[in-house]
Amino acid sequence: MIKARILKSTGSWYSVLTETGEQLECRPKGKLRLKGFKLTNPVAVGDWVLIEKENDRTGLVCEILKRDNFIIRKSPRNPKNDHIIAANLDQMLLLASIKNPRTSTGFIDRLLLVAEMYHIPSVLVINKVDLHQEEKVKALLEVWQETYESIGYPVQLISAEQGTGIPKIEELATGKTSLIAGHSGVGKSTLINRLIPGLDISTREISSTHKKGMHTTTFAEMHPYKENAFIIDTPGIKELQVINIEPAEVGHYFIEFRPYMTDCKFNNCIHKNEPGCAVKEAWMNGNIAESRFENYIKILEDIEAINYWER
DSSP, rough: OOEEEEEESSSSSSSETTSOOEEEEEESOOOOOOOOBBBBBBSSOOOEEEEEEEESSEEEEEEOEEEOOOOEEOOOOOTTTTTEEEEEEEEEEEEEEESOOOOHHHHHHHHHHHHHTTOEEEEEEEEEGGGTTTHHHHHHHHHHHHHHHHHTOOEEOOTTTTTTTTHHHHHHHHTSSSEEOTTTSSSSSHHHHHHHHTTTOOOOOOOTTTOOOOOOSOOOOEESTTTTTTEEEOOOOSOOOOSOHHHHHGGGGGGGGGHHHHTTTTOOOOOOTTTTHHHHHHHHHTTOOHHHHHHHHHHHHHHHHHHHGGG
């Protein structure tokens, strides 16, 4: 058996990189399943696996080794199943933009919540700062920066197109497996091309009709980056529905709620309509950002309505 890591999945075949640096194309040996989950992709990018070589070019994936963590969402193609975006991550670089296209804070907070659920450190990377010349855009940028830095999330400002701020991202990515996630059009492919010269991932212009990005990456793919480091490129995420969590758990993953939760009157408080809620009081006193609390309520109500954890 040879230990290897999944670089890319294109359906029934997987590109793997062995510990000795050999790259092979592998098929699964029999049915591989992850206990407790209904998945469209039992083998995910970033997985460590054991393989058997068939020849110098192909092999069989025989076993998925225990994952340290993963990012998961509801499958966009099969609502009854889940889809693992990537596994065994050291960090998530959440790429967002205020203009062309505008990333909603609701999307940002959902991704941060999922990363918190699986103990993945996150950095908010705001791209296209070269377009932030309008005063209202500059003001919004300052609000975003203050909101997320004040609760403990690092914020980096970059222009992947012009190269602004790239040295800091290179420093953050050194020696780590980094997932770059965000909407289509926020500049993921442009950023990765900056980080890995010569990779030449295709990019496309923003739709002039809808002012939204268009997909350029079809499958998640992990690219070797410097020594012992990897960059994972993902297809643009249009919407993210939080799964496998109960309403009472949601507040635990909004990190600024934690100092107040022990002072709530009820142990099972979900910080919505209960009397004596210290979290709501903190929000009303301006100690929790308006946008964060509003997004928390939206996520909570989505989960209450759909009951993902009972599927």
